[in-house]
Amino acid sequence: MTIQSFIPPRRILMGPGPSDISPQVLQALSRPTVGHLDPLFISMMDELKQLLKYAFQTKNEFTIAVSAPGSAGMEACFVNLVEPGDKVIVCRNGVFGERMRENVVRIGGEAIIVDDEWGAPVSTDKVEQALKDNPDCKILAFVHAETSTGALSDAKALGELAKQYRVLTIVDTVTSLGGVELRVDDWQLDAVYSGSQKCLSCVPGLSPVTFSAKAIEKIQSRQSPIQSWFLDQSLVLGYWSGEGKRSYHHTAPVNSLYALHESLVMLQNEGIENAWRRHQDMHEKLKVGLEKLGFKFVVEESSRLPQLNAVYFPEGVDEAKVRAHLLNTYNLEVGAGLGSLAGKAWRIGLMGYGARPENVSLCLKALEETLTN
Amino acid sequence: MTIQSFIPPRRILMGPGPSDISPQVLQALSRPTVGHLDPLFISMMDELKQLLKYAFQTKNEFTIAVSAPGSAGMEACFVNLVEPGDKVIVCRNGVFGERMRENVVRIGGEAIIVDDEWGAPVSTDKVEQALKDNPDCKILAFVHAETSTGALSDAKALGELAKQYRVLTIVDTVTSLGGVELRVDDWQLDAVYSGSQKCLSCVPGLSPVTFSAKAIEKIQSRQSPIQSWFLDQSLVLGYWSGEGKRSYHHTAPVNSLYALHESLVMLQNEGIENAWRRHQDMHEKLKVGLEKLGFKFVVEESSRLPQLNAVYFPEGVDEAKVRAHLLNTYNLEVGAGLGSLAGKAWRIGLMGYGARPENVSLCLKALEETLTN
Numbered sequence: 025m026t027i028q029s030f031i032p033p034r035r036i037l038m039g040p041g042p043s044d045i046s047p048q049v050l051q052a053l054s055r056p057t058v059g060h061l062d063p064l065f066i067s068m069m070d071e072l073k074q075l076l077k078y079a080f081q082t083k084n085e086f087t088i089a090v091s092a093p094g095s096a097g098m099e100a101c102f103v104n105l106v107e108p109g110d111k112v113i114v115c116r117n118g119v120f121g122e123r124m125r126e127n128v129v130r131i132g133g134e135a136i137i138v139d140d141e142w143g144a145p146v147s148t149d150k151v152e153q154a155l156k157d158n159p160d161c162k163i164l165a166f167v168h169a170e171t172s173t174g175a176l177s178d179a180k181a182l183g184e185l186a187k188q189y190r191v192l193t194i195v196d197t198v199t200s201l202g203g204v205e206l207r208v209d210d211w212q213l214d215a216v217y218s219g220s221q222k223c224l225s226c227v228p229g230l231s232p233v234t235f236s237a238k239a240i241e242k243i244q245s246r247q248s249p250i251q252s253w254f255l256d257q258s259l260v261l262g263y264w265s266g267e268g269k270r271s272y273h274h275t276a277p278v279n280s281l282y283a284l285h286e287s288l289v290m291l292q293n294e295g296i297e298n299a300w301r302r303h304q305d306m307h308e309k310l311k312v313g314l315e316k317l318g319f320k321f322v323v324e325e326s327s328r329l330p331q332l333n334a335v336y337f338p339e340g341v342d343e344a345k346v347r348a349h350l351l352n353t354y355n356l357e358v359g360a361g362l363g364s365l366a367g368k369a370w371r372i373g374l375m376g377y378g379a380r381p382e383n384v385s386l387c388l389k390a391l392e393e394t395l396t397n
Numbered sequence: 398m399t400i401q402s403f404i405p406p407r408r409i410l411m412g413p414g415p416s417d418i419s420p421q422v423l424q425a426l427s428r429p430t431v432g433h434l435d436p437l438f439i440s441m442m443d444e445l446k447q448l449l450k451y452a453f454q455t456k457n458e459f460t461i462a463v464s465a466p467g468s469a470g471m472e473a474c475f476v477n478l479v480e481p482g483d484k485v486i487v488c489r490n491g492v493f494g495e496r497m498r499e500n501v502v503r504i505g506g507e508a509i510i511v512d513d514e515w516g517a518p519v520s521t522d523k524v525e526q527a528l529k530d531n532p533d534c535k536i537l538a539f540v541h542a543e544t545s546t547g548a549l550s551d552a553k554a555l556g557e558l559a560k561q562y563r564v565l566t567i568v569d570t571v572t573s574l575g576g577v578e579l580r581v582d583d584w585q586l587d588a589v590y591s592g593s594q595k596c597l598s599c600v601p602g603l604s605p606v607t608f609s610a611k612a613i614e615k616i617q618s619r620q621s622p623i624q625s626w627f628l629d630q631s632l633v634l635g636y637w638s639g640e641g642k643r644s645y646h647h648t649a650p651v652n653s654l655y656a657l658h659e660s661l662v663m664l665q666n667e668g669i670e671n672a673w674r675r676h677q678d679m680h681e682k683l684k685v686g687l688e689k690l691g692f693k694f695v696v697e698e699s700s701r702l703p704q705l706n707a708v709y710f711p712e713g714v715d716e717a718k719v720r721a722h723l724l725n726t727y728n729l730e731v732g733a734g735l736g737s738l739a740g741k742a743w744r745i746g747l748m749g750y751g752a753r754p755e756n757v758s759l760c761l762k763a764l765e766e767t768l769t770n
């Protein structure tokens with residue numbers, strides 16, 4: 025049997041990611057590959073660091089893209105900062121908080137869990153109590169924007185609490201980066217990771233990360249070796265370092281980094297505050313239409329993510345059938361529920377290049393046609 | 398300061414990888430992104446598994462691409478198969494054998510080192526002695542094609558030895574897959590990893606892996622948890638499994654997988670034996686020309702990799718200057734030496750789509766013009 029080339033259709037991606045990608049980014053992706061130690065490529069990596077600093081709103085020297093998806097970025101933060109025996113407060117209000125706990129446990133750390141309802145933000149009161157109860161705790165880990173529920177937590181307040189109690193923070197900004205306000209330096213966050221395929225609208229497979237000086241100090245003063253060679257950021261730093269000769273670590277995903285560079289150039293040109301505002305504006309438009317159609321939001325307005333709309337669908341809707349119809353008839357992808365929201369809610373993404381009026385209008389009209397037939 | 402789009406030149410890549418990429422593969426790379434749980438994408442992943450089985454010459458059900466570079470594929474094999482306290486024989490005849498040792502140690506395993514000279518193949522006699530001396534050894538790890546030296550080891554003989562002494566094998570085929578004979582099933586290899594950016598001529602960033610039934614058994618009978626969440630293949634298997642509902646693990650690098658699919662379709666259409674022969678033919682042509690120009694091969698003919706020509710340059714050559722001249726004048730990249738061969742030898746790659754008569758001719762003529770001026 026002979027397998028043929030794969031020719032995908034042109035989908036409109038309004039799920040939880042990957043998000044719609046601009047043709048400009050896809051074009052950058054397919055530019056001719058150069059060697060990963062080519063002087064021109066090294067200059068591009070330096071620009072990429074600058075662009076990532078802008079996106080994260082940080083001056084952290086260690087601001088790079090891990091050569092693997094967001095879940096590897098998460099693991100990079102945990103294996104570098106957490107040592108066996110370290111106590112880590114992990115806030116769990118969705119799938120990704122639970123994944124953080126998994127990371128702590130596999131390293132041999134002790135996870136102190138602060139649980140909140142799915143759909144609720146992390147409670148700063150509970151976190152403060154946990155910090156008081158565990159004076160030997162080293163790290164506070166939380167998800168800024170829970171991709172499984174669409175809830176936004178107060179990263180600024182959590183960052184302040186962490187500093188007050190002298191613990192480091194590990195922060196998941198996979199879905200928030202580029203979509204809602206995020207200020208790594210002002211909020212004093214320490215190890216922050218994200219993903220390329222959400223509000224940056226780049227191809228999936230890369231994880232932007234940034235480490236504060238305090239995070240680097242913690243890595244450098246470790247008592248035990250870092251368990252992962254691939255994710256050992258002390259080695260990766262030598263590969264991304266702008267000064268002198270680069271030390272070979274692994275082969276960078278050259279073309280994916282072209283695409284990330286391009287998507288960040290687009291963000292720079294738009295201006296990050298403008299991008300945040302655009303996500304909010306598109307959300308408002310979508311919200312009005314969805315509520316007319318009988319959808320109800322999972323998350324309260326005060327902590328609702330504009331770029332990830334988790335909504336309970338109207339009663340009587342055969343959700344899998346409707347999603348398949350949207351995909352097959354309109355080439356429109358909306359996301360299923362995940363974890364405890366599976367079969368109960370959808371996740372409609374308005375991320376990056378996907379947060380455009382034409383996408384919102386199409387989505388609302390396609391839903392209207394589908395649900396009223 | 399405003400950063401502009403990055404427009405790379407068209408290089409001819411004859412280093413140790415990334416290799417020259419066919420326009421057909423770059424075109425596939427930039428096709429519209431679909432969701433990673435889209436039914437059409439899932440069918441493509443199924444085809445990809447079939448194509449990878451063909452490339453590896455295996456029927457192993459667990460044959461996938463790790464969503465990260467070859468060094469993560471290496472780590473995936475080690476963290477899944479090696480438990481703390483396990484004795485692993487690691488053959489070290491270049492940079493990548495040493496990296497294997499690093500992996501074993503970071504897991505808490507015990508590495509028994511079998512050293513051979515840089516440029517020599519792994520000695521099967523020494524390995525047999527080590528197997529005799531360590532009857533409690535669980536795993537034999539070796540590099541099939543050492544990218545740092547251009548030496549090919551006898552994977553068939555080493556696979557047989559491993560079976561005779563009832564140990565599993567972990568085999569690095571990063572540079573060998575698609576370039577020289579490799580028969581995972583016939584040679585009874587257990588956990589085998591490779592890279593996308595060498596003789597498959599796909600973009601860098603993916604690591605094809607295949608696990609035998611015995612390797613899967615070892616994973617399933619582990620006494621200790623796998624230390625990495627991202628590389629835990631028991632979770633990844635649920636994501637790549639063709640039967641029933643897929644379980645979400647991470648977001649696959651959709652576009653890079655399009656490219657890998659396309660490069661494997663090209664390999665299927667050429668026929669793998671033909672690809673092996675083409676690499677050998679191009680090597681012969683290059684060898685004759687290089688020897689005329691005064692280059693000497695690092696590796697003896699009997700264990701020389703056709704796709705990675707490690708050569709001592711003629712005396713009196715300012716190697717960095719010549720490489721820069723080739724890059725700047727001809728857009729031609731050849732590789733520097735790595736590790737103990739740095740500053741002493743070059744690595745000229747003839748990998749995948751790069752193993753073409755026009756590349757060999759250009760390389761020889763550019764070298765002639767540069768060295769005689």
